[in-house]
Amino acid sequence: MRDSVLPPVLAAVQRLVEVVAQLRSPDGGCPWDLAQTPQTLIPYVIEEAYEVADAIRHGDPEAIADELGDLLLQVVLQAQIASETELFNLETVANAIAEKLIRRHPHVFGDVEVADEAEVKQNWEAIKSVEAQEKEGSDRLSHRLERYARSLPPLTASLKMSRKAAMAGFEWETVDGVWEKFEEELRELRQAIAHESKERQQAELGDLLFTLVNVARWYDLDPDEALHSTNKRFIQRLSLMETVADRPLQDYSLDELEALWQQAKRSLKQSE
Template sequence: MSTQLHRLLEIMAKLRDPEGGCPWDLAQDFSTIAPYTIEEAYEVADAIDRGDMDGLRDELGDLLLQVVFHAQMAREAGHFGFEEVAQAIADKMERRHPHVFGDDGRHDDADAVRASWEEIKRAERSAAGVDDRSALAGLSRGLPEWQRAVKLQDRAARVGFDWPGPAPVLDKLAEELEEVRAEFEAVAAAPGDAAAQARLETELGDLLFVAANLARHAQVDVGTALRRANRKFERRFRAMETLSERDGAPLSARPLEAQDALWTRVKDAERDGDG
């Protein structure tokens, strides 16, 4: 084990030491740490998206800390430790890459590797007593729902259940949008109607599901696209606030029409800058 990794494990053990450890760290359990684990994974993705290598180094460290934290709590409970975590993933990687570590022969393309990977995973589930032969078997329910939607659609596509291209998906998206519009009108006509609200939720879900499918057909990662859209909105909104203050009033004091005008100014300034 590397010196720095051993140091990190010792730091976490000390933080969790009942005698002299950190009160905050001692108060945590798997469920309270899990949200931080998810957040740090997104921070890694954000650093990659921004091309920030210094940030990526730091965010990978934060994510590694999450693994060390969970492993330390598991060791205290007598379940497993960090060594067992590392051994388990090393064993899995060797087992799932027989074309590299075994006698299976090399695969010449990524599709063949993916097919082999999925077949090995099915065999692992069967060996564990999980008799689920669906093309959708093994998909985690802990994924963000947009990501699970894409994976469900991708699995279905592998057995031929897929649109032939983006054009019919765009048509379906327009159809779902009209259904959402109709349900919004129904909710407006019957405020407080729980059934109408439930139908609207269902139709919005269908719309988002089809939008995720469109991104898959476009070979666009939904998470990356949303991160960029969020950053663009934040950048423009902050610029609106700055312009508003410069013009003598906070943004919150201006009516929507004036706020829209500021938004247009920001967009136009960005467009001029790109040119």
């Protein structure tokens, strides 16, 4: 690889670009990398993004840097594959996001004045709305929400859709209305499970979960983080149960398992 007179950070990125280009080279490249397409790499993009989030939650700088590198590889690899058919390259990607940031921060790069973070968010959404209309010829709320439903994990998409719909006026007057809707959806789920088809049960379960996401939004809670924490606590409690158990868990009665579970809960609470 050629020597670089670039600043260290740009030289490091250039080195990565050249490494990836060599991996994709028909002349001596890696067979696995050469076999990849933008579509086959989708699972890796998602996996690496989740691993970055996990590393950030654990607060380990070394792990965060390592996982961010894996995610950056996916960006560079996608850009490399696109450049081979002259669709776009990493320069296109970097310039596009830089221009977007400048355009959406007129209070930093222009003469717009803002009072606080809330006004920054309001301006951001207004600019995004104009961009969407220019790009797609439509600023319909349903079009924007459809993008979230297509591209985000379901729980994250529901929260984002709920927030956008509320900003557009599709909102309860008080949180009591949200709780009433939750109780209504719970009754409908019970009815569907007792008397209706599996398809209907799925639909009612979805309605209940979406309403619960709205409950979370009203109380400024993150349902994705909440469920992540619950999953983590469940594993911790199960691990403690297995530690104190003198035989396989499946050999215990339900009452015995409940006792072990409560013991694990108390132990974890005392260690907090």
